[in-house]
Amino acid sequence: xxxxxxxxxxxxxxxxxxxxxxxxxxxxxxxxxxxxxxxxxxxxxxxxxxxxxxxxxxxxxxxxxxxxxxxxxxxxxxxxxxxxxxxxxxxxxxxxxxxxxxxxxxxxxxxxxxxxxxxxxxxxxxxxxxxxxxxxxxxxxxxxxxxxxxxxxxxxxxxxxxxxxxxxxxxxxxxxxxxxxxxxxxxxxxxxxxxxxxxxxxxxxxxxxxxxxxxxxxxxxxxxxxxxxxxxxxxxxxxxxxxxxxxxxxxxxxxxxxxxxxxxxxxxxxxxxxxxxxxxxxxxxxxxxxxxxxxxxxxxxxxxxx
Amino acid sequence: xxxxxxxxxxxxxxxxxxxxxxxxxxxxxxxxxxxxxxxxxxxxxxxxxxxxxxxxxxxxxxxxxxxxxxxxxxxxxxxxxxxxxxxxxxxxxxxxxxxxxxxxxxxxxxxxxxxxxxxxxxxxxxxxxxxxxxxxxxxxxxxxxxxxxxxxxxxxxxxxxxxxxxxxxxxxxxxxxxxxxxxxxxxxxxxxxxxxxxxxxxxxxxxxxxxxxxxxxxxxxxxxxxxxxxxxxxxxxxxxxxxxxxxxxxxxxxxxxxxxxxxxxxxxxxxxxxxxxxxxxxxxxxxxxxxxxxxxxxxxxxxxxx
Numbered sequence: 001x002x003x004x005x006x007x008x009x010x011x012x013x014x015x016x017x018x019x020x021x022x023x024x025x026x027x028x029x030x031x032x033x034x035x036x037x038x039x040x041x042x043x044x045x046x047x048x049x050x051x052x053x054x055x056x057x058x059x060x061x062x063x064x065x066x067x068x069x070x071x072x073x074x075x076x077x078x079x080x081x082x083x084x085x086x087x088x089x090x091x092x093x094x095x096x097x098x099x100x101x102x103x104x105x106x107x108x109x110x111x112x113x114x115x116x117x118x119x120x121x122x123x124x125x126x127x128x129x130x131x132x133x134x135x136x137x138x139x140x141x142x143x144x145x146x147x148x149x150x151x152x153x154x155x156x157x158x159x160x161x162x163x164x165x166x167x168x169x170x171x172x173x174x175x176x177x178x179x180x181x182x183x184x185x186x187x188x189x190x191x192x193x194x195x196x197x198x199x200x201x202x203x204x205x206x207x208x209x210x211x212x213x214x215x216x217x218x219x220x221x222x223x224x225x226x227x228x229x230x231x232x233x234x235x236x237x238x239x240x241x242x243x244x245x246x247x248x249x250x251x252x253x254x255x256x257x258x259x260x261x262x263x264x265x266x267x268x269x270x271x272x273x274x275x276x277x278x279x280x281x282x283x284x285x286x287x288x289x290x291x292x293x294x295x296x297x298x299x300x301x302x303x304x305x306x
Numbered sequence: 307x308x309x310x311x312x313x314x315x316x317x318x319x320x321x322x323x324x325x326x327x328x329x330x331x332x333x334x335x336x337x338x339x340x341x342x343x344x345x346x347x348x349x350x351x352x353x354x355x356x357x358x359x360x361x362x363x364x365x366x367x368x369x370x371x372x373x374x375x376x377x378x379x380x381x382x383x384x385x386x387x388x389x390x391x392x393x394x395x396x397x398x399x400x401x402x403x404x405x406x407x408x409x410x411x412x413x414x415x416x417x418x419x420x421x422x423x424x425x426x427x428x429x430x431x432x433x434x435x436x437x438x439x440x441x442x443x444x445x446x447x448x449x450x451x452x453x454x455x456x457x458x459x460x461x462x463x464x465x466x467x468x469x470x471x472x473x474x475x476x477x478x479x480x481x482x483x484x485x486x487x488x489x490x491x492x493x494x495x496x497x498x499x500x501x502x503x504x505x506x507x508x509x510x511x512x513x514x515x516x517x518x519x520x521x522x523x524x525x526x527x528x529x530x531x532x533x534x535x536x537x538x539x540x541x542x543x544x545x546x547x548x549x550x551x552x553x554x555x556x557x558x559x560x561x562x563x564x565x566x567x568x569x570x571x572x573x574x575x576x577x578x579x580x581x582x583x584x585x586x587x588x589x590x591x592x593x594x595x596x597x598x599x600x601x602x603x604x605x606x607x608x609x610x611x612x
Contacts (some may be wrong), residue, residue: 220523259502
């Protein structure tokens with residue numbers, strides 16, 4: 001696999017909340033960027049920062065050495081990379097394709113195989129850290145693929161993230177991200193159940209947090225999202241509908257691997273109930289509303305009810 | 307309620323791993339201690355440190371201003387405090403009884419009522435932090451009861467813990483501890499499921515931890531018990547059988563409050579399976595063995611299987 005030792009031209013596909021922030025860091029780090037986004041207006045800040053526009057993913061690839069994608073669902077990844085006007089159609093031997101969408105491990109393997117036939121390296125590199133991590137370049141990047149290709153992109157990883165770790169071959173980055181989401185899903189259930197128990201038992205929620213948040217029951221979700229739940233702030237850091245996509249991928253992979261994950265399955269069902277109640281565009285901490293609903297509690301009116 | 311302004315004589319009942327460490331801190335802080343334990347030999351270190359021995363809980367109370375109990379199950383709490391030779395039988399008006407066992411909130415209320423009839427204050431003050439917290443005086447103490455009585459014991463709380471917070475009236479300390487255990491139970495399920503997914507997906511577990519432990523998926527349990535699971539170290543920090551007791555109390559309370567906690571109920575069932583397989587005296591992280599068993603994986607032989 002030939003990797004160009006000096007990457008200067010990057011392509012970027014997907015200028016959502018995450019992608020816009022991440023690509024912005026690469027531009028500021030000195031990379032010449034060519035961008036495409038389904039909705040062009042969302043790419044305006046990047047164009048103003050000096051990025052060139054391309055009409056489709058293929059055209060992005062034709063102008064670039066390394067092409068990054070971060071889009072919505074696995075079907076979007078498939079179209080954007082493997083489609084007729086997709087990234088691979090515009091790639092030259094020695095190019096590197098990096099999908100940073102949280103997507104299917106098996107699709108990452110399929111892309112890597114299709115890329116290899118064109119002497120192109122394909123890397124899966126989903127991230128955790130959310131919009132704040134994208135903005136502050138503090139993401140954790142979980143990387144799967146060819147070790148040499150991954151190493152050649154070190155300046156890019158450093159520009160976007162605080163932690164970047166190669167987890168193995170193609171798909172391993174996606175698998176690591178699934179581990180991340182499983183940990184979060186089960187723990188969010190605990191955060192919600194703990195807080196609703198505290199409320200129903202008549203405790204003051206802030207006072208309970210003083211006792212439990214910094215000890216063995218402590219977690220990032222409790223300290224950060226628990227606080228938002230108490231404040232009845234259900235605005236999205238991370239959309240419920242995207243989380244439900246991720247949990248579906250994890251459960252499918254688990255089924256394929258003959259792996260029983262009862263906690264994840266339960267969390268998934270409760271998140272589906274949350275979507276059914278119209279909260280797909282709320283933040284993941286809105287799971288509290290489902291737990292409250294199950295026990296006939298109106299979480300948002302609880303202060304008035306006291 | 308008359309509280310003696312200078313407490314010098316403490317009573318201590320329960321010299322297990324937790325109690326021995328906590329009482330030792332009080333003795334070193336200058337309190338004169340009288341102790342009782344069902345098995346006298348376990349109290350020997352405290353007797354050597356200067357504590358006096360009493361033949362039963364009543365005799366402990368007769369020699370003390372404040373009497374602490376930390377025993378096993380709610381039935382033990384009931385016998386030791388409310389029984390014929392129990393603490394209350396030996397109490398004088400103005401005494402304070404502090405139960406630090408993790409026990410039933412309703413029993414804490416019952417004890418407080420029985421104590422009040424004798425002009426005795428009763429406080430529930432369960433702790434989190436485990437054997438290490440007891441040894442290092444870094445416990446989180448969750449306290450329920452009369453505010454003035456609790457305040458009068460400040461020197462005792464400071465000698466034993468790092469965090470001590472009044473959560474409300476009688477039973478509120480126990481309720482806060484239930485919140486703590488609910489948070490831990492659901493999160494432990496996530497830690498186990500995340501790690502078994504990682505293993506089955508062929509990832510290196512230590513490498514996955516590098517990506518997930520310090521971000522949004524991070525927790526005390528993942529960093530501390532996850533590491534032990536990876537090392538196949540199932541020695542008890544906290545016994546499974548005690549945790550199962552706590553989860554049972556939490557589920558009973560939830561039922562009484564008409565509160566649906568599906569994640570806790572699931573975790574409880576899986577912990578019961580763990581007990582059924584003979585792991586009651588393992589540490590709570592042994593839940594991994596139940597998750598592995600469900601997917602027909604022998605976690606302890608996984609390295610050889612690779």
